[in-house]
Amino acid sequence: MTKTSRRVDKEEHILDCALNVFAAHGFRGSTLDQIAQEAGLSKPNLLYYFKGKEDIHRRLLSRLLENWLAPLHQLDPAGDPLAEIRGYIQRKLEMARDYPRESRLFANEMLRGAPHVSEELQDLRGLVEEKSAILKGWMDEGRMARVDPKHLIFSIWATTQHYADFDVQVRTVLGDEGKGDGRFHDAARFLDHLFIKGVSPPQQP
């Protein structure tokens, strides 16, 4: 194991621990001491690997956005409209289930007005523009219902991320139903029904 690879591993470990802390308490609510303790090292040692609190946060956000956009990237213009949308919803819901920390980190940043990712949001805009055009094309071909493509995408984001960001609320309301991972299965069934009905072309019932 080389020197640099050990350093990379350690940085990775620190970032993972920092994600725990930032996702749970937000940027201002998290302290370097917390992160250092979570990672099992001293605060000066933590600052040996990263320039500062903001450096850690920014690094987490930038790596997050890559993965965050991946599911939408996969939306294939050559595929079947309903199947593509169905697949996108499923992937997004899986991300909410498997990466809730990332979802909360992102939600935190949006709530604060995205002070650290204002330029990256522009990429997002371009991507949505591109995928909206695909959806628009499908609508023009009569292969799906004519709806506002951007608001469709917003709704998919909102409904899926809700299960990560508002997890406490969801589990409280569901009570015992919400104990295991079953709520994600139920959510998948419901969202599939909701959106497929919503985007199915009017001629075919």
Place this chain on the structure above:
Amino acid sequence: MTKTSRRVDKEEHILDCALNVFAAHGFRGSTLDQIAQEAGLSKPNLLYYFKGKEDIHRRLLSRLLENWLAPLHQLDPAGDPLAEIRGYIQRKLEMARDYPRESRLFANEMLRGAPHVSEELQDLRGLVEEKSAILKGWMDEGRMARVDPKHLIFSIWATTQHYADFDVQVRTVLGDEGKGDGRFHDAARFLDHLFIKGVSPPQQP
């Protein structure tokens, strides 16, 4: 104007200013100095009216929850299923438009795991249970599609609150389209279509 009414007015003003600050920066991210400055008084003066930072925050949250549940309370078992759901979505979207600060305050609290409103969430649970039973009844009568009522409610919450909580993202993605309040009109149209299609009974196309 009596002594107590002037005091009440001032407390009201402070709470309003505190809402600005808390909604924008979260609990940990907000400082008493910020709130005091926003309200135009000194920090000790602020603490003359409220016991402390947490007191202000808790008061905001408890008053918020009353209004927050109101739209769902209005869901009338005697009404027409589709019209009731349509009305609920509209009311919820109007709240996101007219009370974004409240929505963000609530979102912040949920993201942190609801440390200050754990017991109030139980009321929410009861309310959702009650309204889910109504929806269930409508489904049994064949007046709406058979879907998971709680996840339906979650989806309505998620999609409407998204426009308040993720406002930066929404406006960035929409670009110039999102400048005025037009995005709420488009959202209303889309969500109406989505949910009405989603909950319409299968027999009637």
Place this chain on the structure above:
DNA sequence: AGACAGTTTGACCAAGTGATCAAAGGTTTG
């Protein structure tokens, strides 16, 4: 062993923060 780069830490600092308090400034009431 010893030189050397990489790593870790205790001690420390300056700024910020929630909160207190006694004293001063106003307002109402007798």
Place this chain on the structure above:
DNA sequence: CAAACCTTTGATCACTTGGTCAAACTGTCT
């Protein structure tokens, strides 16, 4: 007017927090 009460504030405190630094420690290579 003056007493009683309500409101406001400057000064101050204890504590947290992001960040620094020199010294010590570790492992590796010759």
